[in-house]
Amino acid sequence: MQILEVLKQSIIEGNEEHAARYAGDAIAERIDAKIILDDALIAGMNVVGEKFRTHEIFLPDVLLSAKAMYAALAKVRPLFLKEKIPSLGKVVIGTVQGDLHDIGKNLVGIMLEGAGFEVIDLGTDVAPERFVDEAVARDAEVIGLSALLTTTMPGMGKVVKILKERGLSGKIKVIIGGAPVNDEFCREIGADAYCFDAANSVATVKKLLGQSTSRAE
Template sequence: MTNDILTQLTQVLQTGDATAVSDLTKLAIDQSIGTKIILDDGLIAGMNIVGERFKKHEIFLPDLLFSAKAFYAGLEHLKPLLLKEKIASPGKVVIGTVQGDQHDIGKNLVGIMLEGAGFEVVDLGKDVSPEQFVDAAVETNADVIGMSALLTTTMPVMKKVIDLATERKIKDQFKYIVGGAPLSDKFAKEIGADAYCFDTVSAVECVKGFVKGK
């Protein structure tokens, strides 16, 4: 029975049916399936399949986002239980579009997908200064700082964030991921970031790798 519900949950999540995901999550809670089991083996397992299918070109970005929206519909029911049972997320990520840059669609997509993978996301929005990034990471005890830029003129701000953390002698407390159309692996290495993520799925994979390695 447990497996049936969880299998169904992963299946409806793949179709992006938010109502069905919500109903099945409630049913799973009513059936006293463990909160963490529902999250890991139902919702996150479903999102993992969706991510893989996206990577293989079997589904497209809107499909991915519909699944993420359905994921949230289920997560809403689990959130109070997660808090009550003190179940921690696998990791915390502070994200934002760097100072001087107003382009936040890519950053938002990464945020959605990170949450879909079970991570806690602190979204600082756009036009975020180096100080705001570093302060938020310290305050929330984040694992990863994720920075986004679309303009070549704002890319140097990413280096300033890492330099500021270095200056405050807290650089190694966090991992740094960067993303955005004009960026590259080379640029990420040059500024001392840990990874350049070329799309939402690669960002999730990077963060998973960092958290696993902790």
């Protein structure tokens, strides 16, 4: 699919205008929103991440790519939210304290919303206590935590600890994700589940809540 490759390139190049236009074109070609997300948007950001890692590009370039990604995402997002299904439950989601990365977290939020969950997005740089306070105040069943920096990962453990201290472990489930996070870390801090990507987060949250995962997500 030519258009997905062009869209991916516009994200890698950080061309906001092109990204928005080509995302619109991909939608007009009736390409499935999930495929646009996976094969162009996320695929593009993965290339950006790799180029950044190898010092082929620098922080300002990454920011431009992030902006282009958001311009494309703004076009794709409504497709995920089209069919309003009765709420499957409430998820409070956010990026942990000290961390400003929000692309992955936003994708997870969109996927969950699209699947029928009510998503309460606390944004980035969220203090551990706030996750718990908001989850309690909003009667949420799940807290979703994102961290992209190894230095901010401990914030996830703090949320789990606060839940334990307040006797809420098990009642409010914690799902964690982000590039430096893995299963081992999840077990270490006592979170309920780790999820590698946005696509799997829907099935994982449903499983945590004892819901059937048979419906296509």
